[in-house]
Amino acid sequence: MDGRTAARINDDWSFRFASQVSGRGIRVDLPHTWNAGDALSGNAAYQRTTGVYEKRLKYDPSWNGRRVILRFEGANQNVAVWVNSRLAGTHKGGYTAFAMDITDLLREDADNLLTVRVSNALDQDVMPLVGDFNMYGGLYRDVWLYTVDPLHVSLADYGSKGVYLTQKSVSRERGDVEAAVVVSNSGLEATSGKVKVTVADGSRIVASGEGRFDCQADSSVRVTVDLSIKNPHLWDGRKDPFMYEATAVVTDADGNVTDRVSEALGLRWFGVDADNGFMLNGRSYPLRGVCRHQDRAERGNALLPEHHREDAEIISEIGATGVRLAHYPQAEEFYGLMDRYGIVVWAEIPFVGPGGYLDRGYTASPEFHANGRQQLVEMIRQHYNHPSICFWGLFNELKTHGDNPTAYVGELNELAHAEDPTRLTTGASNIDASDPLSFTTDLIAWNKYYGWYGGSARDLGRWLDDTHKRHGDLRIAISEYGAGASIYHQQDSVKPGILSGMWHPENYQTEFHRQNWQAIAERPYVWGSFIWNMFDFGAAHRTEGDRYGINDKGLVSFDRKVKKDAFYFYRANWNDEIPTLYIAERRHDIRSSELTDVTVFASHPEVELRLNGRSLGKMTPQGLSTFVMKGVRLVPGVNVVEACAKDGSVDRVEWRLERQ
Template identity: 40%
Template sequence: MSNQNLHLVLSAIFAAIGPYQIARADNADPGSAERYSPVRKQVSINDRWHVTVQPMRLPRSPYVRASSTSIVNLPHTWNALDGQDGGANYLRTTGIYVRRISIPQRREGERVFLRVGAANIVATVLVNGQFIGEHRGGYSAFVLELTDVVDWGQDNDLMIVVDNAIHEDVPPYGADFTFFGGIYRDVSLLFTDSLCISPLDHASSGVYLRTNGISAESARVTAFIKLSNRDSIKSGVRAQLNIIDHDGDIVATKDATVANVPIGESATSISIDVVNPHLWQGVDDPYLYTARLTLDAGDRSIDCVEESFGIRTFDVDPDHGFTLNGKSYALRGVNRHQDRPDVGWAISRKHHDEDFAMIREMGCTAVRLAHYQQDPYAYSLCDQLGLVVWAEIPLINRVFHTDSFRSNCRQQLIELIRQNYNHPSICFWGVHNEITAPWEPGPDPIPLVTELAQLTRTEDPTRKSVCAATTPDENLANWQTQLVAFNRYFGWYHDSADDFGPWVDEMHKKHPAVPIGISEYGAGANVEHHELPPRKSQHNSQWHPEEYQAVFHESHWRQISARPFIWGSFVWNMFDFACDQRNEGGAPGRNDKGLVTYDRLIKKDAFYWYKANWSDEPFVHITSRRMKQRNTQFVSVKVYSNCDQVSISVGDRTYPAQQSSNHLFEWPQVSLSAGSNTIRAVGTTNGETVTDECEWDYAAQE
């Protein structure tokens, strides 16, 4: 950015904001004794930002007509409302975030960094009116050093200008979800010594943990450490690696001396053996260790970083699927978008907790965090819950043959890998989604995706590269990664649900040496729409009955589970999500393929179909429960359950108990009485009894 352009930008910004008063950050009090601890300190600056949202270039939104300034806490998006209501008219504009930050008196050699968890899509940072840096990419964290530009011992004005307009050099150029603008993850200041474990390596922790030589007796853990030294060459620096078990006990320790640490960025490593390692065993036993890296200079501790990690091996076989620690392990998964009603992407840890609790309740063993890098807390939850993760970058639908686009794809992939390197849950790095999409033609994607697949192997040889492919199946762009998976919607966008099995059999036959998975399959459902017997829904219609989604998934899971060569399958989607350009299923601005409603309040029938097949927690669920009004006396009652035996009753009338080998129990020709009827299901398994009931009303014809 030239000085002239910077001056014009600043003039426009300050004119838009006008005079303002910004409070000192209480949690950055320069008088705090704790601030002067000899190791790094991270200070949240999420509160009290003044944000000014500029009017849209094409002012079609009812929510913002002119510039307006408000005080917000982060995370924040200006599209919380207009990004979910339909109309394809949400604000793709600029938001200007301003906050006063208190910087304490400087200790000798002290450094300060700004860390932004994510800002969508392009973020420009200024301190006291001076341009500091820019980050292009809306899903990964970035770090900028402020040491030389802040006024130490004083208040400083921090400004972050965020732009979620279309940028041809920053993927995704377009996609089937809302691009919520704003700073929607945490922002903090990081204070360190002049020599520190580097926060500047693509905003990673600076510590990369790799395990190998894993056996029942031992496992080798190697820590690759990036160092950042601002001042003079340091000699005799001691690095110590401690491995700490789940109980907090140190089970292995090793020191290494770095003879000379040069000015700038450098690297070192330490290897250590863990005796009798406790393996990370997925959902059965997601055991985690902690690696603590400390740096000492003389008798002074100068830095410390802790990273959780797990010890595990995995592999993928074209015929037998996924194995974890040498044993077959079925990857039963869902896709997950990160938005919520009325907050968009600006979600809290509580929201993450709720989402992943439901994912585990359903019995999932895997999750695809689509279509972009998600919050670090989400990956940590997967570590703790034992969910195997497919993580990916937002290269979606089409590419551009420009150096800037190529460079940004590489940047986002490196950020994804390095920022999330130590999560044992992550087994797959996704490099593109539907990049051969015939509905959005563009340049040949093969050169770029080939380069990205190779970059993935270079950055992390311990995991597998993967893509989410679409038609045409045989396009070479779909076959450059180590694994392939397909987004296929038999019975929704094309053909019938029962056509899925023959298609995937043919793919396996054509490519016997390539592991094949299913990255997306699904159908829409509005919980207020009901139809029995269900007919195939028109995907772009306003009628999406819940019952069709259920039978769609019944068919697909039967076919998937019968084919062990499918290395993993991922339902699209776990939750309904915002897509402002959609208008279907009676819900403008919504993709309703979720197994749970957008507000997370209603689990659709299909959710319980998967829970019956995937979960060991005994339950019974009466389907079509929300179809309360019945116009025929004789109805079919269908129940999903994982119990050994299920019986039903309607009022005082009891129907014979059934057993089922496929978790589906059905009673045809159940008689309803005029008026309200209580339908009750009782399941028994291993001496335990579970129940469910609902009310249906029958209006007898006179």
Template identity: 40%
Template sequence: MLQRTIFFLFLLGGVLVSLVAKADDNPRTFILLDKGWGYRPVSDTGLKSSMKQVTVPHTWNANYIPGTRSYNREMMVYRRDLEITPDMKDKRLFLYFEGVNSSATVLVNNKSVGSHKGGYTAFCMEVTDYAKQGTNKLEVWVTNAYNPEILPISGDFNIYGGIHRPCHLLVTEQDCISPLFYASPGVFIHQDKVSEKQAQITVETMLSLRGKKQGLKVRTTIEDAKGNIISQNIEQNVTIENVKQPFVIEHPVLWNAKQNPHLYKVIVELLDNGKVIDRVEQRTGLRYFSVDADKGFFLNGKYLDLYGFCLHEEVEGKGSALSAEDHERDMELVKESGATSLRLVHYPHSESIYHLSDENGIVLWTEIPMVGPGGYDFCGFINTDGLKEHARQVLKELVYQKYNHPSICFWGIFNEIRTNYDNAEPFARELHELYKEIDPSRLTTLASCDDPKFYQNCSDLMAWNKYIGWYGSRNAPETAGNFFDKAKAASNGKPVAISEYGGGANVEHHFSMKENDVKPSGQFHPEEGQTYIHEGNWSAFAQRPYMWAKYIWVFADFQSAIRNEGGKPGINDKGLVTYDRKIKKDAFYFYKANWSTEPMIYITSRRFTKRPEASVQVKVYSNLRENTLYVNGKKIGKQKSDSLNRVMWQNVTLSKGENRIRVEGKSKAGVIEDTCVWYLK
């Protein structure tokens, strides 16, 4: 099953579901179970103990407390009423959870319905035989405690406990399109062959039939972006639970990343004697792609330079319990930077970010949570049956749930699994083969931090996490370039990429740097040191189109309880945006100047407001042809941007007190400028 390219849109994604979502002609109903929840520790067993009222999504680890590095990894019980109304009589009832971290047991009226391991994939349970008409008690027992059989077993990020993604009650007729197959939508769109001339497609629908199994029909309709019907296929007299329907689209409009992220709509309806008894709508992007070891990534036959961020799913004050608006804000920042790709680390993300990537043409690498400790102790893989079975389960859930998003081009096998514990190579190869068995259309990859000789036979593509300029060598351009030239030579024709690079920055820390002599584990992480590292690395990577992707670590600062550095215990500050998303660091604008076509000028070190010396450097990131500097209204000079879209004026003299710095340049739209104020003691 599912042996071809598939794209789908799962309507249970948070951005697409309202409180009660039901079309007039569709008896399928989604009820968002966001309010009315309470929770308390399972250790609090008093019959009269009160529960703290919360709204889902929720995590009990949301708030970062400055100066601390610990967080609770324990078991909590969530509880709410579940109302089954008279109009649900003789219907089927399903509970659909988009993510509960990191394992959950669901009970209805004190009876166990089932359990699920893993906090980053959805699960669906039928509760038809457990719920009664009227008010029911719904409980979810949740734990994020360490468990050697639940991924991840290590990692440089926090595991946020709770029902941290939306959950729903799904109501259907007795015969329906199945939501139970790995919590997938039950509709899969196989792209058998796609080109500019023609797209050959098979739509596969999985049914769950509990009523009559005769006289049913499956009607599938494909519409273009304007709602025009492109094609329709009706399968008559359906008696089996797996239906495949072929389609041909002549001269399709291809999903072409940011240039034209075109999406079709696929509507699948189950009919009984002409009446629609279930309906699922999905969007589809048609595309083909490849990677060349010497030339890089190609989408629809044309080269596309993939560069962007690694993205963790968390925000200050919320942890991983994000809203649709949080995801939309992050996507707007990604778009502002000019990025073409994201690596979703280190686990399957919320459905919202996949939808947004589809809509905005962002190419994705997404991965399972098999994560090593990086430079810390212990390991991310132990060779036990329990852990391996969980890895297989999460992989299947990831692929089937996200299978049809056109933005996804790469499936990730692991991140930084070192070779000093159990040998992970045989199992990594097994996971690669499992990915290819389910979905041969996409490419597998992995993120290594070991010597290039390891893991060469475990994936289609290779990538490395290399923090050159931050850990180890300070000569980023030469060292980074040499490493990847050697890695390419050692990879025997397998394409290579950089999966993580960067350095830390606290926006309150600054210095007038001559070179980067910051200690990564120290408490001083000046913003200028981060830009130095990124400028050096990018100067090497931009000259190597054979690198199939370049991913910055990381989009935004995030919590990591094992860290104590940069003046903020418990925070990894390598983000190009602050944890609260309020400040875009200088390095963000370096990439905007190099990636975005939007005319821009940005004065760096703008937060270094109190200057100890009169003679300063004024450095600007600008994608304009020429830039003019003024200090206190006096013209200092005009310069052209260099190959990295930088402009640097040396030995600029400040006056005592306030100094107004202004840089301007001309674009096609007119004059643009940037200003800041520095003070000389």
């Protein structure tokens, strides 16, 4: 057989809780979480316990002479796997992949029973310890069954694909790449062979090279191949996210192909300047970003490919050039989507502090330190080849009193650079810029909520200027900024909601973002800004907004069905590919005030406003793609408001005036 086989084995599992001591489990298909109901109902005591998954696996004669490997893309968070009641392995960490060779545990003459115990209970040795999000339990990502020749590209190197494409030097004239391939020999005897790596643009080979190896029995060897591409076609963000295909082929001493693995290769170079921000391929490339959690209504974190695709499409539609995938490594599928959309990624490990809550996110124990190092190495190796990833995030909102994590973050920073010398490290802080923690990573960013958690939205610009002046050597960004909003909470005037209460008016979120974005857009030294959040997300302990259990700071509703007004504000400002014409406060459709201001977000140079078929005049933008006509007088009953652009596009809403 030429190479490997790979198949998802997501269907027809049995699930039960470990506390169930008799009877049968229920049939489930993966991905699956047991917390889609209780956590999303606002039950802060949702089940953080142990679940048991079982599946019958029939032996296939084609497996004879080959190795059979299970690969779990994600299981939250501590896992033990048995095959026919014999332990195959364990893994600690809920957001990275892991693989187990089960060949020697299989029976050829009967069905094989796979048993997977998964626990999402708090473990003081495992990141994360706390977080303003749900710790859903379960086999919530795909499970794969691979068969490979005994001489194969390793699947056991921290759950990675075993191929690492290091961009040693990239320019418009030349791209130098080192391909490192980890070859495993699971046979009983030492062997030799060759690895050939080719880089292709469609059917055209643009670079190739090979390396020979000798490998002892039951061991692995790292084979490096140097490649050079003249006048490379660059991965150039949203404008041109081009990628080559790099293929590694392993042959044995007799020249027989034993394995082949292909990975995308997007060549680019980037950097961050303390005064001029992010640069991509030698030009300024402001990172207008959003944050994303990997959950949604009714599914929790057990997302299907179509859910990832929908999220990527919405992030692209708003015009984002960057995304922070918070607060943990997310699905492999999503990193691939960001590659293809040309959106720069901040990827991070789940080293999460308590933020404004009680408790701590750090345990100064050898076991916790080891687990953090493990999760960092897994994240980097598993996602090493994604051109979209430019930043490795090492922490979020840590506290530095008591057991201080600063030295440990420094160790993680050194480890990240040892694993990957080509990317920059960063962290998300909510403490003073003068704290030593701010200087442990290459870059630093802050979570700032002026105008929501105290202060005024106007304070952000002052804080940025002061921090940049006092710490000119720091390369700074805004890792989070946002305000809650319910699409059901509407009001005549713009007034703040009750941040920890049940009133989160949508129009205040819009004004919050308008003021915050203006402050950010005026300061080119801010290397990136990331809205918290792109989507509403589950947080079982929250009792605010229009229902319990939801953080409603998203620009899009939890079920992805409604894009809030602030979404269109950003689309009008960020996306020059899709025309925007949008009347704000459209859901405030029952009104009591006769006079109202009408706000339109538009990417057009001029907008005409009509009321009940009568023109009220033409408007030009008042900055930030925002058009406002003040003092529009509504009539009792239904009012039809239309915004019209020169290209013939029209946006239309109906508001009813009901006098009190």
